[in-house]
Amino acid sequence: MAEEVVLLDFWPSMFGMRSRIALAEKGIKYEYKEEDLWNKSALLLQMNPVHKKIPVLIHNGKPVCESLIQVQYIDEVWHDKAPLLPSDPYQKATARFWADYVDKKIYDLGNRVWKTKGEEQATAKKEFIESLKLIEKELGDKPYFGGESLGYVDVAFIPFYSWFYAYEKCGNFNIEAECPKLIAWAKRCMQKESVAKSLADQQKVYDFVLQMKKHFGIE
Amino acid sequence: MAEEVVLLDFWPSPFGMRSRIALAEKGIKYEYKEEDLRNKSALLLQMNPVHKKIPVLIHNGKPVCESLIQVQYIDEVWHDKAPLLPSDPYQKATARFWADYVDKKMYDLGSRVWKTKGEEQATAKKEFIESLKLIEKELGDKPYFGGESLGYVDIAFIPFYSWFYAYEKCGNFSIEAECPKLIAWAKRCMQKESVAKSLPDQQKVYDFILQMKKHFGIE
Numbered sequence: 001m002a003e004e005v006v007l008l009d010f011w012p013s014m015f016g017m018r019s020r021i022a023l024a025e026k027g028i029k030y031e032y033k034e035e036d037l038w039n040k041s042a043l044l045l046q047m048n049p050v051h052k053k054i055p056v057l058i059h060n061g062k063p064v065c066e067s068l069i070q071v072q073y074i075d076e077v078w079h080d081k082a083p084l085l086p087s088d089p090y091q092k093a094t095a096r097f098w099a100d101y102v103d104k105k106i107y108d109l110g111n112r113v114w115k116t117k118g119e120e121q122a123t124a125k126k127e128f129i130e131s132l133k134l135i136e137k138e139l140g141d142k143p144y145f146g147g148e149s150l151g152y153v154d155v156a157f158i159p160f161y162s163w164f165y166a167y168e169k170c171g172n173f174n175i176e177a178e179c180p181k182l183i184a185w186a187k188r189c190m191q192k193e194s195v196a197k198s199l200a201d202q203q204k205v206y207d208f209v210l211q212m213k214k215h216f217g218i219e
Numbered sequence: 220m221a222e223e224v225v226l227l228d229f230w231p232s233p234f235g236m237r238s239r240i241a242l243a244e245k246g247i248k249y250e251y252k253e254e255d256l257r258n259k260s261a262l263l264l265q266m267n268p269v270h271k272k273i274p275v276l277i278h279n280g281k282p283v284c285e286s287l288i289q290v291q292y293i294d295e296v297w298h299d300k301a302p303l304l305p306s307d308p309y310q311k312a313t314a315r316f317w318a319d320y321v322d323k324k325m326y327d328l329g330s331r332v333w334k335t336k337g338e339e340q341a342t343a344k345k346e347f348i349e350s351l352k353l354i355e356k357e358l359g360d361k362p363y364f365g366g367e368s369l370g371y372v373d374i375a376f377i378p379f380y381s382w383f384y385a386y387e388k389c390g391n392f393s394i395e396a397e398c399p400k401l402i403a404w405a406k407r408c409m410q411k412e413s414v415a416k417s418l419p420d421q422q423k424v425y426d427f428i429l430q431m432k433k434h435f436g437i438e
Contacts, residue, residue, distance in 0.1 A: 050320065050353065062309060069315045076308040089295040090281060096288045101269065134269065 005030035006058040008044050010037055012208050014107070015067035016055040017159035017198050022071045024194035025150065026078040068099055071155055084152045098138055098145065099156035105131045106160060114170040114209050115218055125171045129178050136182040143188060150192060158195055161186040165202035166209040224249035225277040227263050229256055231427050233326070234286035235274040236378035236417050241290045243413035244369065245297040287318055290374055303371045317357055317364065318375035324350045325379055333389040333428050334437055344390045348397045355401040362407060369411060373404075377414055380405040384421035385428040 005023065007030055009016035023030050035044055035054050047056045047063035057064040057073065064073050075084040086092050109131055112124035135157070139145055145153035164175050164186075176183040189195045224242065226249055228235035242249055254263055254273050266275045266282035276283040276292065283292050294303040305311050328350055331343035354376065358364055364372035383394050383405075395402040408414045 059309075064309070064312045065316055066319055069312050069319065072315070073308055073312040076311065089292055090278070090283070092295065093283045093288050093292040096291070097284055100285055100288065 003028070004058075004060050006033060007031070008033050008035050008041070008047065008054050008056040008058070010035050010054045012162075012200050012205050013054060014159035014163065017162065017200070018067045018155050019055050019057055019070045019074070020198035021150075021155050021158070021194050022074040022084060024198055025082045025084065025155075026074060027081060028074070028078060068103065068156060071152065075152070082149070084146070084150070084155060086146075086151070095145070095152040098135065098153045101131075101135065102153070102157045102160070106135070106157070110160065110163060110167055113167045114213065115216070117218070121171060125173055128167070128171075129173075129175075132175065132179045132182055136179045139181060139185055144185070150189065150194070154189060158186060158189045159199060161190070162199040162202050162205050163209075166206040169206055170209065170213075222247070223277075223279050225252060226250070227252050227254050227260070227266065227273050227275040227277070229254050229273045230419050231381075231424050232273060233378035233382065236381065236419075237286045237374050238274050238276055238289045238293070239417035240369075240374050240377070240413050241293040241303060243417055244301045244303065244374075245293060246300060247293070247297060287322065287375060290371065294371075301368075303365070303369075303374060305365075305370070314364070314371040317354065317372045320350075320354065321372070321376045321379070325354075325376070329379060329382060329386055332386045333432065334435070336437070340390060344392055347386070347390075348392075348394075351394065351398045351401055355398045358400060358404055363404070369408065369413070373408060377405060377408045378418060380408070381418040381421055381424050382428075385425040388425055389428065389432075 005028055007016070007019055007023070009020070009032060011034060020032075033041075033043075035041060037054070040052060044054065044056060045052055047058055048054075048065045051065060053065075055067055055070065057070040059073075059077070064070050071084060085095055106128075109124060109128040113121065113128050116124055142148075144150050145157070168175055190199070224247055226235070226238055226242070228239070228251060230253060239251075252260075252262075254260060256273070259271060263273065263275060264271055266277055267273075267284045270284060272284070274286055274289065276289040278292075278296070283289050290303060304314055325347075328343060328347040332340065332347050335343055361367075363369050364376070387394055409418070
C-alpha cells in the first residue's frame with residue numbers, strides 16, 4: 001500500500017524539526033504543510049482537536065500528535081532502517097529520560113532567555129547554561145547521544161541549536177564559550193543531511209524571535 | 220540472576236502509584252522505600268540527581284526516573300506477562316498521547332482545584348471537569364482505556380482517582396455527577412488487586428491535602 005505521510009508544521013518549531021529529522025533519517029517521502037499559527041487550518045484543528053498544536057504527523061489519514069510520540073512512532077513503523085531508539089530497555093529508558101529533560105527544562109529556560117530582561121534574564125541565562133552543561137556531561141565523549149550514530153536524544157535536542165544564535169543575541173552571551181563539547185556535537189549533527197535540511201536558518205529564527213518580542217511588547 | 224527491584228516513593232504520589240501498579244500487574248517482588256520529601260535520602264539524591272524527585276525505580280542497582288518511563292521500562296523488561304502497551308505502533312502512539320495528556324493537564328488542573336479559592340477555583344473546577352470529560356470521551360464504551368484489560372493509560376490515570384475525594388471536598392463538587400462513566404471505569408479498576416493495593420485510602424489523601432493547605436497558608 002502506498003504510504004501517505006503528511007506533516008503539519010511551522011518552520012521555526014523545534015518540535016516540528018524533530019519529526020522532519022526522523023522522517024529524513026528513515027528516507028520517508030512526505031508532504032510538508034506550513035501552518036499559520038494565527039490562522040490554523042481546518043485540517044490542523046480536525047487532526048489535533050485536543051491541543052490544536054503543530055507538529056501533527058498524518059499517516060494514511062490518521063494523526064499522531066506530540067513530537068516525541070511522533071519520533072517513536074516513526075522509529076517503530078519504519079524499523080528496518082536507521083534505528084533511533086536503542087533496543088536495550090535500560091538504554092531506551094535513559095534515552096527517554098534525556099529527551100524528556102530537553103522538554104521539561106531546556107525549552108522553558110531557553111524561552112525565558114529571550115522573553116525576559118534585566119534580573120530575570122540574568123537568572124534565566126544562568127539556569128539555561130547549567131542545563132546545557134548537564135546534558136553536555138551526559139554526552140561525554142560520545143560522538144552522538146545515540147553513541148556512534150544519531151539517536152533519539154540527538155533528534156530531540158539538535159533542533160534547539162537553530163535557536164542558539166537567537167538566545168545568544170537576546171541574552172548577550174556565548175554558548176560555545178560555556179559548552180564547547182555541545183557545540184562540537186551540534187556541528188557534527190549539522191554535517192548530516194537529515195539534520196541540515198530540517199533545521200531552520202539561525203538568522204531567520206533570530207528575525208522571527210525579534211518579531212515575536214515586538215508582538216509581545218518585550219524589548 | 221536474582222532481580223533486585225527497589226521503588227523510592229511517597230505514599231500519596233499519583234506518579235509513584237503508577238509504578239506500583241505496573242510492578243503488581245507483572246507480579247514483581249520489590250522493596251518499597253518511603254521517602255520523606257522534606258528530608259530526602261542520600262539514596263534518592265544519588266539515584267535521581269537531575270530532578271531529585273520520586274518515584275525512582277532501581278533495578279539491579281540502576282535507576283530509572285520519571286513514572287511513565289518506568290512503566291514503559293517495566294513493560295519492556297517483563298514483557299511475557301500482562302502487556303501494558305499495545306503492540307501496534309498507532310495504538311501505542313495513541314496510548315502515549317493520552318498518558319501525556321494526563322500529565323500535561325490533569326495534574327496541574329487538579330492541583331489548582333485544591334490550591335485556590337474563589338474565582339480562581341471556580342475556573343480551575345470548570346477546566347478540570349472539561350479535561351475529565353474529554354478523557355471520558357476517549358474511554359467511550361471500552362471497559363478500560365487499554366480495551367479488555369488494564370493498559371498504559373489506565374495505569375497513568377487511575378492513581379488520580381485516589382485524589383478525587385480530596386478535589387471534591389476542596390472544590391465542593393461531585394465528579395461522578397459530571398463524569399459517571401469515568402467513575403464507573405475507576406471502580407472497575409479498583410476491583411483489580413494490583414490497583415487496590417497500590418492506591419492510598421482517599422480519606423488519608425484528603426487529610427494530607429488539608430495539611431498541605433495549612434502548610435502553604437491556603438484556607
